[in-house]
Amino acid sequence: MTSKNTQSFLQFHNTQKTYDQKTLVVKDFNLSVEKGEFVTLLGPSGSGKSTVLMMIAGFESVTSGDILLDGVSIAGTAPYKRNIGMVFQNYALFPHMTIAENLAYPLKVRKLPGIEIKQKVAEYLDLVELGDFGDRAPGQLSGGQKQRVALARALIFNPSLVLMDEPLGALDKKLREQMQLEITRLHKSLGFTVIYVTHDQTEALTMSDRIAVFNEGIVQQCARPAELYEKPANAFVADFIGENNFIKGTVSSVENDRVRVKISSGEAIMARRADASNSGDACLVSVRPEKLFILPSDHAYDNTLSATFTTRLYVGDFIRYFFDMPDGTEISVKVLNDLAAPDFKEGDTAQLVCLASDCSAFAAI
Amino acid sequence: MSAMRTTILNSEALTRDEAKSARREVQRHKRTAFFLVAPLLVFITLSFVVPIGTMLYRGVHNPAVAELIPETLELLEDWDGKQVPSSRVMTSLALDLQRLAKIRRSGKLAEEINRARPGMSSIIKSSARKMKKTPQDELVNSGAAHLLNAHKAWADVKIWRAIKSVGGVYSARNYLKSLDLERNFDGEIQVRKATKIYLQLYGKTLKIALYITLLCLILGYPLAYFLANIPSKLSNLLMIFVLLPFWTSLLVRTTAWIALLQTNGVINSFFMGIGLTTEPLDMLYTRFATIIAMTHILLPFMILPLYSVMKGIDASYMRAAMSMGARPMRAFFTVYLPNTLPGLSAGALLVFIISVGYYITPALVGGTDGQMISNIIAFHMQQSNNWGLAAALGTLLLAVILTLYWVYDRLVGSNNIKLG
Numbered sequence: 001m002t003s004k005n006t007q008s009f010l011q012f013h014n015t016q017k018t019y020d021q022k023t024l025v026v027k028d029f030n031l032s033v034e035k036g037e038f039v040t041l042l043g044p045s046g047s048g049k050s051t052v053l054m055m056i057a058g059f060e061s062v063t064s065g066d067i068l069l070d071g072v073s074i075a076g077t078a079p080y081k082r083n084i085g086m087v088f089q090n091y092a093l094f095p096h097m098t099i100a101e102n103l104a105y106p107l108k109v110r111k112l113p114g115i116e117i118k119q120k121v122a123e124y125l126d127l128v129e130l131g132d133f134g135d136r137a138p139g140q141l142s143g144g145q146k147q148r149v150a151l152a153r154a155l156i157f158n159p160s161l162v163l164m165d166e167p168l169g170a171l172d173k174k175l176r177e178q179m180q181l182e183i184t185r186l187h188k189s190l191g192f193t194v195i196y197v198t199h200d201q202t203e204a205l206t207m208s209d210r211i212a213v214f215n216e217g218i219v220q221q222c223a224r225p226a227e228l229y230e231k232p233a234n235a236f237v238a239d240f241i242g243e244n245n246f247i248k249g250t251v252s253s254v255e256n257d258r259v260r261v262k263i264s265s266g267e268a269i270m271a272r273r274a275d276a277s278n279s280g281d282a283c284l285v286s287v288r289p290e291k292l293f294i295l296p297s298d299h300a301y302d303n304t305l306s307a308t309f310t311t312r313l314y315v316g317d318f319i320r321y322f323f324d325m326p327d328g329t330e331i332s333v334k335v336l337n338d339l340a341a342p343d344f345k346e347g348d349t350a351q352l353v354c355l356a357s358d359c360s361a362f363a364a365i
Numbered sequence: 366m367s368a369m370r371t372t373i374l375n376s377e378a379l380t381r382d383e384a385k386s387a388r389r390e391v392q393r394h395k396r397t398a399f400f401l402v403a404p405l406l407v408f409i410t411l412s413f414v415v416p417i418g419t420m421l422y423r424g425v426h427n428p429a430v431a432e433l434i435p436e437t438l439e440l441l442e443d444w445d446g447k448q449v450p451s452s453r454v455m456t457s458l459a460l461d462l463q464r465l466a467k468i469r470r471s472g473k474l475a476e477e478i479n480r481a482r483p484g485m486s487s488i489i490k491s492s493a494r495k496m497k498k499t500p501q502d503e504l505v506n507s508g509a510a511h512l513l514n515a516h517k518a519w520a521d522v523k524i525w526r527a528i529k530s531v532g533g534v535y536s537a538r539n540y541l542k543s544l545d546l547e548r549n550f551d552g553e554i555q556v557r558k559a560t561k562i563y564l565q566l567y568g569k570t571l572k573i574a575l576y577i578t579l580l581c582l583i584l585g586y587p588l589a590y591f592l593a594n595i596p597s598k599l600s601n602l603l604m605i606f607v608l609l610p611f612w613t614s615l616l617v618r619t620t621a622w623i624a625l626l627q628t629n630g631v632i633n634s635f636f637m638g639i640g641l642t643t644e645p646l647d648m649l650y651t652r653f654a655t656i657i658a659m660t661h662i663l664l665p666f667m668i669l670p671l672y673s674v675m676k677g678i679d680a681s682y683m684r685a686a687m688s689m690g691a692r693p694m695r696a697f698f699t700v701y702l703p704n705t706l707p708g709l710s711a712g713a714l715l716v717f718i719i720s721v722g723y724y725i726t727p728a729l730v731g732g733t734d735g736q737m738i739s740n741i742i743a744f745h746m747q748q749s750n751n752w753g754l755a756a757a758l759g760t761l762l763l764a765v766i767l768t769l770y771w772v773y774d775r776l777v778g779s780n781n782i783k784l785g
Contacts, residue, residue, distance in 0.1 A: 059684055079687045080696075092685035096703040105699075106689035157689060 008032035009193060010161060015065035017051050025051050027217040038187055040196040040204040043214030049197050053163050056195060058082050085154030089166040091146040093138035099149050100134035106157040124152040144175045164196045168203065180207055201241050213237050234275050235362040238286040245331045247285045254279055259361045261285050264327040269303035271359035282364040289334040291358035294342055294350050301353035307331050309344040323350060423756035424539050430531045433474045434461040438532040446550050449522050456508030459496050463504060466497035480751060482527035488518050526550050539757035570738040573656060574720040580660045581716045585667035593675035607668050619729045622658040623649060650732025658726050663719060667712035674708025710777050718766055738762055
């Protein structure tokens, strides 16, 4: 196994996990994380992402395969010996201790001298901008403050790795955005390695260096946020990340990384080849609502679709138009709310255009 | 302009009618609330406040002797207690005894005075019989001689002291007795010279209650932890087994222990059958039997509050502690245990207080060694007919429990109790 000797900080080798001795919740998981990287495990609930996190932390055993931290297997190491910081969705601040005592807990366990503990606690309280809150009880803090304390507590003992299990799930939208910035700021200034679990794709896209998209225990795609969004590897990722229109068709020819697809209306369009394989196969072409334009338009385009206007939703900063393809497939188009926003009556036919690079062709599920 | 200002002012302050109707509304709510709790209030007053008040009063109020021999006691008031009282006092007692013997009340007097000085019962009864036979005018003339003839003990100054000591309508005598104290003739409080049983019994009662509480804790804590950490479908099922003792008659459960523990009972037969012992062990009618049977009965009181508290403790606390480097034992003692304290203290307090005042189980399986304070209280109520002492013992028991609660409140804080 030469791969074990590569310099990646955290490595999964064919890691698998079963709870009931029958079905695998995590199947053949492989991932390498570099030091200082912010990697997010994203997926719907029950997709196995939290299980992976629990296996790293040591609260769940590894059924088969291995997890290496700094080149050493941790699969058999007790959780309290792993030196991994963890942030929980419900904060898990000890309610019978003050904020300062909470922060001091990992340092006391490590038998640091009292003065040093005091200094570090003060330092980390300042770091999360809660300098005056040391004597308060966790119950007296707001959700966002609690989460900042939890974050400081997970960082204060210089863990080799920080795990975050949906840490912002319990916060409201505004606070969540604030905390995203906060976590990113701390990550940039302290340079720790993060494995972050969430089901919120916006959170994943804005914060991560890389995202691993989970579904049914399998990593569907692991890539940088932009790549994940622009070049999804399969139909699940295309559907799960952001919004997408899916058009049914048949592959008529394959040219390297491009395919020509004959869609159900009879029109032919060019698309990026994702996992659509052979000509003659049924496929799905995805194109995002903001990548479609309604003629007349100044944008360059490769593909044209004709569709019938059904309705439009006024959202504010943009307007969402809905069209029906001849086979009934609904197409949504996002148009900036400016002077160019067109006017349609129900039943009007429109020409929708897009670039071939903005279309992806997937094997039909 | 001014009209506008008045409307503004009016809109800020309530008009008189508005205030009145708002007040009426509040009062109506209060009335409704009162009517809702009124039946319970009456019930509690009649079944709780009044009996306890009576009990407290009975502990200090003893009119029996004062009602039986009022004249003699009045004469004894001026007596200094150094020598046998004057013949006038003796004559008065002789007449009192004759009167009581005629209305068949001398036995009551004998019983009351016997409590202050054992052995007085027969002296008074026999004397009273003799006085009854003597003609009244003879007693008026030479009652003292007749009394001294009836029993030579009447020449003993201690008897008269005893009579004087029980003569008061109000006295702390019963309370002193419950604390194994007494008042000597000079009014000084001293340790009781005769029997000293009550303090020892209180000590034993508290000790048994402590053992039961500890045993319930040792058995209940792991079980509650287990129940709180399994799928709720399974825990609900298992909870039925915990509650089963609640739904069975107390008498049935206690009798079952008799069947198990007796000399030829299930446990002894089993031990002898497997050759562990050759002779049956004495288990029934011991302190051991009291502790075992009461632990069994009171265990749910420990498990239920613990379970409800543990159910609310998220597994992430322990995980967080361990992720920060604490070994499981340390994580348990520094994180889990402190968070179960409300349930733990509620359960311990419940079990302890209930077992301190427990009566039926020790009475049935405890023998002499397993008796607790409530058994003695019952004894004084039912057999020795000394309600005053029973009341004093009961009041002291109440005081002990209140003191314990107060100590607990200072140490742990009563806000830290979670009963379910």
